[in-house]
Amino acid sequence: MLSMLVNKFPEVMNIIKQHLIAIVKESERRYNAPPGSFWYRFFKMDDTIISGGTARTWEQTFTTADEEEIVAGTAAIAVPVSNTVAIFGWYCDFDPFAPGYARIAKNGVTKWEMPLRMIYEQANPKHLYIDLDTVIVGYQQDKLDVFTYQETGGNQIGLSLPFMFRIASKSMLNLD
Amino acid sequence: MLGTLIFEAPHVWKLIRDQLIGNGGKPDKNGDAVGGFVRATEIKNNAAQGSYWYRFIRPNDTVVGSTQYQYDVTLTTVTEEKLFAIAAVVQVPTGESTACFGWYCDVDLGQNGYLRILKEGVEKSLIIGRVVWRQQNPKHYFFDLDTVIFAEENASVDYLAYNAFGADRVGHVFPLLFRIASRAKLNLEKSLY
Numbered sequence: 001m002l003s004m005l006v007n008k009f010p011e012v013m014n015i016i017k018q019h020l021i022a023i024v025k026e027s028e029r030r031y032n033a034p035p036g037s038f039w040y041r042f043f044k045m046d047d048t049i050i051s052g053g054t055a056r057t058w059e060q061t062f063t064t065a066d067e068e069e070i071v072a073g074t075a076a077i078a079v080p081v082s083n084t085v086a087i088f089g090w091y092c093d094f095d096p097f098a099p100g101y102a103r104i105a106k107n108g109v110t111k112w113e114m115p116l117r118m119i120y121e122q123a124n125p126k127h128l129y130i131d132l133d134t135v136i137v138g139y140q141q142d143k144l145d146v147f148t149y150q151e152t153g154g155n156q157i158g159l160s161l162p163f164m165f166r167i168a169s170k171s172m173l174n175l176d
Numbered sequence: 177m178l179g180t181l182i183f184e185a186p187h188v189w190k191l192i193r194d195q196l197i198g199n200g201g202k203p204d205k206n207g208d209a210v211g212g213f214v215r216a217t218e219i220k221n222n223a224a225q226g227s228y229w230y231r232f233i234r235p236n237d238t239v240v241g242s243t244q245y246q247y248d249v250t251l252t253t254v255t256e257e258k259l260f261a262i263a264a265v266v267q268v269p270t271g272e273s274t275a276c277f278g279w280y281c282d283v284d285l286g287q288n289g290y291l292r293i294l295k296e297g298v299e300k301s302l303i304i305g306r307v308v309w310r311q312q313n314p315k316h317y318f319f320d321l322d323t324v325i326f327a328e329e330n331a332s333v334d335y336l337a338y339n340a341f342g343a344d345r346v347g348h349v350f351p352l353l354f355r356i357a358s359r360a361k362l363n364l365e366k367s368l369y
Contacts (some may be wrong), residue, residue, distance in 0.1 A: 012182055019367070079178055089179060098248035098347050109363050113234050114177070115247040115348055117282075121315060124183055131179035134231060149245065 001042040001163065004125050015132060016088055020165060023137055027084040027167050030139060039175055040086070040167045047073075047082065049077050049085065049166060062096075062156045067103070067147040070161060076150040077144040083137045084167040087146075089130040092119045094158035096150035104136055104162065111136050116160070130163065177232040177280070177352060184314040188321075192277055195324060196230050196354065207366050213326055217273040217356045220328060230275070230364050233353040235260050239269060251285070251339035252347050256292070259335040260350065266333045272357040274327045276301075276335075278319040281308040283347030288340035293325055293351065295333050300325050305337065305349075319352065 005013035028038045043049065046056050050071055062068050069075065079085055087125045090102050100116035112134050119129040138144045148160040166173065181189035193201030198211020205302045208226035209215045218228045235242045240267045241263045249261035259266060268274050279291045289305030301323050308318040359366065 009183055011186075020327075098204075099246040101245050101247065103245055110245075111232075111363055113236075113245055117348070118177075118180065118280075122180065122183075123313075123315070130178050130182050132182060133178055134364065137365070 004117055004128065005132045006143050007070050008125065012130060016130070019088070019135055020131075020167070023084060024088050024167055027139070031082045031102060033082070033169060037169050038167060039170050039173060040165045041173050041175060043085070043164045043166045045071065047166060049080060049083065050074065053094075058154060058161065060160065061159055062148055062150050062158075062160065064153055064155065065149075065151050067149045070146045077138070077146065079138045079140050079142045079144065082168060083140060083172070085144065085164055087136040087144075087162045087164045088132070089163040090114065090116075090119050090161070091129065091163060092126050092148070092158070092160040093127045094150075094156045094160070095120050095152070096156065096160075097152045098147070099149070099151040102162075103145075103147040103149070104161070105147070106136060106138055107143055108145075116150065119176075128163070180314045182244060190214060190286055191321060192319070195277075195321075196275065196356075208330075213275045213354075214356050217328070220273075221271045223358065226366075229359050229362060229364055229366075230354045230356045231354050231364060233274075233350070235262075235282060237355060239266055239272070239274065239327065239355060245358050247348050247350060248346060249337075249349055250344055251283075251337055251341050252344050253342055256336045256338045261337075266327075266335065268327050268329050268331045269334065269357075270329045272329060272355065272361070274331075274333065275354045275356060276325040276327075276333075277321065277352045277354070278317070279303060279308045279349070279351055280316055281305055281318070281337075281347075281349045282316040283345045283349060284309050284341060285338065285345060285349075286340035286342065288338075289337045290340075291349070291351075292336040293333065293339070294336070295325060295331060297332070297334075305339075316348075317352070348365055
């Protein structure tokens with residue numbers, strides 16, 4: 001997903017990468033892992049951190065006037081042992097109407113909140129909102145609630161997901 | 177909310193961050209504010225350097241007083257309405273500050289619609305609502321860097337929107353308002369980078 005930024009906004013991509021590398025190093029330190037053993041990648045819908053989801057499809061059906069979690073109905077993300085997650089913003093490609101919002105709570109405390117329509121209206125790159133002032137990092141055992149709220153009066157099918165990276169050992173991430 | 181500027185207008189993003197934390201918008205090596213409104217608030221409140229930060233206002237912040245997460249408002253016609261159409265005057269809490277850099281308005285408030293800010297009852301800013309609504313790139317943002325309104329503890333600030341459209345309007349109309357306080361109060365953690 002970072003590659004969305006390679007052509008037009010390489011400087012933003014670099015800032016995110018610098019953040020990620022700092023978090024990778026901190027994770028190695030916290031989890032007593034040898035330097036160089038950890039890395040990052042964008043989360044996948046069938047990652048174990050998304051409560052063991054098996055579906056590979058990213059779209060979800062969001063019911064109206066209800067806060068829904070990342071896979072439209074699952075529980076909070078409990079960050080597994082020796083893993084870290086870092087959230088840099090949000091992506092939303094449907095109009096949730098004026099009352100719609102995105103919200104992230106860590107261990108029950110709201111850390112980030114944003115009108116979702118503003119994210120949907122982002123133009124360049126489309127529908128992507130990057131918030132470098134409020135990067136949310138969840139270390140092992142943290143609970144993250146990642147909520148989408150829409151109020152269109154009907155169900156909405158689309159993508160509404162955090163710009164979230166999973167940080168773990170390269171073998172856990174299936175990376176070479 | 178500043179994130180919108182990262183892609184569209186990074187130079188403005190830096191200017192605003194410079195006013196908030198000084199040093200051209202770049203924190204020091206520990207991730208702390210060097211100058212700007214954040215450091216001024218730390219000094220005023222005898223707080224340790226690095227303990228304060230800023231973040232965009234939320235409707236459910238104590239300084240606003242709502243319990244809702246929604247940013248949208250219903251503005252009735254021909255009445256001045258306060259921030260998020262719910263709250264009374266913003267009374268900046270002890271040990272905190274607020275800084276306002278402009279407005280966001282994604283509904284047409286009519287030709288006579290306006291956005292107005294009073295501090296301690298004195299008018300500090302008055303902007304045509306339709307101008308803000310018509311801003312492009314980024315859409316609906318109006319940054320007034322010549323009239324940044326900085327309010328320190330116990331100041332009373334009115335953020336008023338006036339809808340002259342002739343019917344109720346539902347949308348996002350709010351000041352680009354930052355709350356400056358200790359990181360614990362803001363529920364923020366220090367960034368590693």
